[in-house]
Amino acid sequence: MTQQGKGAASVRPGLPFVEQSGFEILGEEERAVQQAMHKFAREVMRPAGIAIDKLSADEVIAQGSPYWEFMATAAASGIEFDAASDDVPPQELAKLQAIVVEEFGWGDAGLAVSLAGAAFPNMMAKRAGNQELVELTAGKIGAWVATQPDRGSDGTMLYPAERHALAPQGNKGNLTAKISGGDIVINGQSSAWVSNGPVAQVAILSIVADYGDGYFDSEGHPHGVEVVVPLDLPGVTHGKPLEKLGKRALPQGELFFDDVKVPVRYAVSLGDDYWHGHASTWSTAGVAMGELMTGLARAALEYALEYVHERRQGGALLAEHQMVQSRLGAMARKVETMRALARRAAEYTALSPAKHPYYTGGTKVTCTDLAFEVADEALQLFGGNGLTREYPMEKLFRDARAARIEDGENHLLNMKFGYLNTQLYKGGRVGS
Ligand SMILES: Cc1cc2nc3c(=O)[nH]c(=O)nc-3n(C[C@H](O)[C@H](O)[C@H](O)COP(=O)(O)OP(=O)(O)OC[C@H]3O[C@@H](n4cnc5c(N)ncnc54)[C@H](O)[C@@H]3O)c2cc1C
Incomplete structure (x- = not known):
């Protein structure tokens, strides 16, 4: 037995290993991709998103605006939403895509959707194997x-x-x-x-x-x-x-x-x-929504962690109060849940012989509702400062709110996932 006080630290568990994205172990290539995308998200996307957020809608699209500067920088850096590659097996590609899109969502959810929308016609042309359309849509917004x-x-x-x-x-x-x-x-x-x-x-x-x-x-x-x-x-x-x-x-x-x-x-x-095509296109969008809102929620959690280590109330840092730790624990659990589910939806959609947008719609509901809860609680931890435009939380809160309507309104998608389950039950696929 070690003597009390002497060398005690060595017999206590140390901090766990974590990746940029939390409690998981990435492969070397995955980590390299994550780090490169995180650098872009931190140095380019986030400052651009904050600057553009303050502009009027007309100013955003005016010539020479920070929006156009961002799009030009993304294009010049070869940053793409679509990580399609014939050399990487679909399961690995789905995970890589999830890693990339999470970083984009961490940087700025609005710009992440702009990059996604920009790539969408080209992605769907590639899926359809239509070379003429692939060329027609390449490099265009x-x-x-x-x-x-x-x-x-x-x-x-x-x-x-x-x-x-x-x-x-x-x-x-x-x-x-x-x-x-x-x-x-x-x-x-x-x-x-x-x-x-x-x-x-x-x-x-x-x-x-x-x-x-x-x-x-x-x-x-x-x-x-x-x-x-x-x-x-x-x-x-x-x-x-x-x-x-x-x-x-x-x-x-x-x-x-x-x-x-x-x-x-x-x-x-x-x-x-048509309906099969539409279902497949929509599944792709639902997967991306879960991934990028995981990034937004992670950003909200990180901002909250930073703030509670600066702000003192009740004679101690907020981070030292157990009630605050409990709230942070709930937020961190939600981010881990979102990531796990977003990755599961990505893998399922990449590999399933019959994918379905009512399933990815359901995962989109979980991820966007949880992102909203995390952004809301992060704002709450900032107290009154959370409501001001001088702090980052009110923007993340607004961005998270929009996602509960985007790509299918959440109550409606919930209903559709329920409908899908009734059909699976009737088809003998569940409950037997
Ligand atoms: C940030 C953002 C990005 C978007 N991007 C795109 C895009 O790129 N392309 C695009 O085409 N669209 C886009 N949309 C539109 C989005 O897909 C729609 O807003 C969404 O599908 C809901 O449609 P709606 O706004 O017409 O609401 P409605 O369909 O009018 O719904 C209003 C309310 O009625 C309820 N409701 C509707 N139907 C039923 C029903 N059958 N039973 C019970 N309740 C029902 C809904 O739950 C909802 O609460 C975007 C929206 C947002 C917010």
């Missing part, structure tokens, strides 16, 4: 156009049985395509929420389509098309950038289409393949 003024959550309704009993058919929305003679002709407008809408050069549209027999099938469910559209075509107009709460570094706004014509070969999914 992209956007994903799914929601419209009258078709928000309804665009996420994959099955006729989800429709309300009083609705004879689905919702066509305000942006539709007519497909005939080898062409796709697009008319109408998107919602004001399209990420990168005001700055995008190319978009992937997921919209209702008429193949010559009307917009609806025999079950009253809409037909659809996923199509890539260059936004410099005649008939395309960009709307004004949207003033909003949260993710202010992300330009959002409407896109208008007046008889915009593209060849059918620009479609990524078409006819009977």
